[in-house]
Amino acid sequence: MKRFKVQYNSDEDGNLQEKFVVAKTKEKALKAFHIKVPNVESQDILSIDEPNDNESHAAVSMPSNSQSPSLSEDKDKAVLGWVGIASVLIGGFVLVNPTAGGESNVANFHMLTIGETLSIVGAIFIAMQWRPR
Missing domain, CATH: 3.10.20 (Ubiquitin-like (UB roll))
Known part of the structure; x- marks a missing residue:
């Protein structure tokens, strides 16, 4: 070519x-x-x-060989990791106790769905923060 x-x-x-x-x-x-x-x-x-x-x-503009992210990207990713930890903790609590905040002892399927979603999103955020490079 x-x-x-x-x-x-x-x-x-x-x-x-x-x-x-x-x-x-x-x-x-x-x-x-x-x-x-x-x-x-x-x-x-x-x-x-x-x-x-x-x-x-x-x-032709040559790309730089530096693969290290900038300082602001590290801060953003650190925040993402802490948000992930908080989401996993809240989601885990809601999954363990789906009757939280309700007056009945029947499990609330909406709360189970929220707990599951928060746990999955939190795990993804944590994986994005501490993935191997």
């Missing part, structure tokens, strides 16, 4: 613009360009060619 630089005149202002596409041949690059920029006619395309090394490196 090669990178191609397509120069074209834009419809709005007539200025020369460039787009980079990746394809095997110039014909496939033209098709990829029409998919990427559908409102440009074929007669507006000035050139399709492979960029030289300087243009190629300038157009």
